[in-house]
Every structure is written in C-alpha cells, then in structure tokens.
Amino acid sequence: MSAHPVPFTPFPIPDHLVLLDRLSAAERVRCHVATLDRWIAAGRLPVVRLGDRVLLRVSSLEALAEATATGTTPPGPSHALPAGARVTRAEAAQWLNVGETSLKTWANPDTAQGPHLRPERMGRRITYRTADITALIDAHSCPATSGPLAGRIA
Template sequence: MHAPSPALLPADYALYTRPEAAQAARATVSTVDRWIADGALPALRVGARRILIRRAHLHAYLAAHDTTRTPDPAEAAAPADLSALLTYDEAAAALRVSRTTMDRLQADGSLRMYRVGGRWKIPAEALAEYIDAHTTPATCGPLAVHPA
C-alpha cells in the first residue's frame, strides 16, 4: 500500500501509521503508543489491528508540547475539497488498509459508498466522516475536548 495522492484527501486528513508518527515526532513507537494509551493523542482504529494518527493531530500535539517550535506555513491545513469521488483502491490507500478491510467496511455499512457504472465510488466527504467518527478523541492534555 502506498500513501494517498495529495489530491485525494485534504492535508488535514493525511494519516500516519504508528512508526511513521514516531519518526515524524522523533520519538519511539512505544512513546507514541503511550501518548495514545494515556489519551493525549487521538487515534483512529481501522479493522482489527491498524491504528492510524491524523497528521494534523500529531503536529498539534507536538506544537503544544514544544514551546521553542515556530509554526511551519507548509503545515497549515489547506481548504478541504471533499467533493471528489475516490475509487475503491484509492480509498483503501488513503485509509492504508487492504481491499479485504474495505470489503468489511462496505459490508457492515461503516463507510458510505456508491455503485457507479459497476464500480464502487467513495466520496472524499464520506471518507473524512469515517475518519472523524472513528477517531478516539484525546481525553487529557492540550488536544482533549472538554464539555462546556
């Protein structure tokens, strides 16, 4: 599986695997696992074993913990263009899962998709909704969402 093309999903929805997040954070995988387990870093579980971290969440977490870091303009989220239709393989690549996992998501109705000309198409908006709905929010730290 390969990383999705930037045109498929907005940069805000780019996903890291745990090792990629550790590399980006210059930390170990066990440190990233601890951030997730402690509830400080939101994570997305896809399928039985795959745990992914949104790029935007990781960078926000790192920025909140590094007072010497100046924001990089390249990290600013681009406006979301969620009007595109993704193919089955493009959506699998964006979620970094196999076609079998995509089959399961389609079968249980977790991910909205449509038949177009005999092929499955997934709206980028539906993929973004899936990522948002299945990301476990941070329960502590600077990314925690506290009820008003």
C-alpha cells in the same frame, strides 16, 4: 458524442485526513513507538480506531509537536472538502491506511466486524464519497483526554 473517456485525476488527501500507523507516526516525529503508546494511553494524543488498527492523524502529531514546542494549543484543522467529491477504491484505501480487501469487507452491511463504508459505481469504476470517508474517520476518532490537545480530535 466523443468516444474518448474523460481522464481521471486523483483527488489529493487533505492534510487533516492523512492517517499513519504507529510505526510510521513514530518515524515521522522521531520517537520510539513505546513513546507514542504512552502518549496514547495517557490520553495526550487523539487516535482513529478502524477495526483493530490504531491510526494517528498527521495533523494530530504536528499539533502535539507545536503545542509542546510553543506551549500554546494551535487552532483546529479546517475540514473543507468539495461537496460531492469522490475517490477510487485504491485512493480510499490509501486515505484510510487499509487494504482494498478491508474496504470490500466494510461495504457489506451484514458484516459484523469493522466500520461500514458504502461504495458507489460510476460506470465501471467503484468510488467512495469523500464526505463518507471523512465521516467514517471522525466517527472512529478518539479525542485526547489530557495534555495540550485535550478534548480535540486534531
């Protein structure tokens, strides 16, 4: 039996799960935050609400830009992730665009605020199932109600 630990390779964030805060999203699409807020308020842009944070999927921004430029609604993103894949606490925090302290708070089922995300131990490392993170994001997503992405959680 080898005494050397197996090297850990980080799991890349799938494109449809990359979340940005409003300021980063505005910089990415080169518009003002107020413009994004108007799109969100009008229901043209789907959002993910985690606690008191409003986050936007990069795929939603790209789909809205493509729909605006071409006048057609692009197909929805593929949600293919390897079954049973896991990420570390730092990676999960990066996926959800929150701090690791928020993840620790969400791990407590008695906490009334925020969503619930259950960590699992793998040796000394605390990990989260990618399927749980995807389910959390999807559960807290609000679809667009008008415009070219209406009814979609892009």
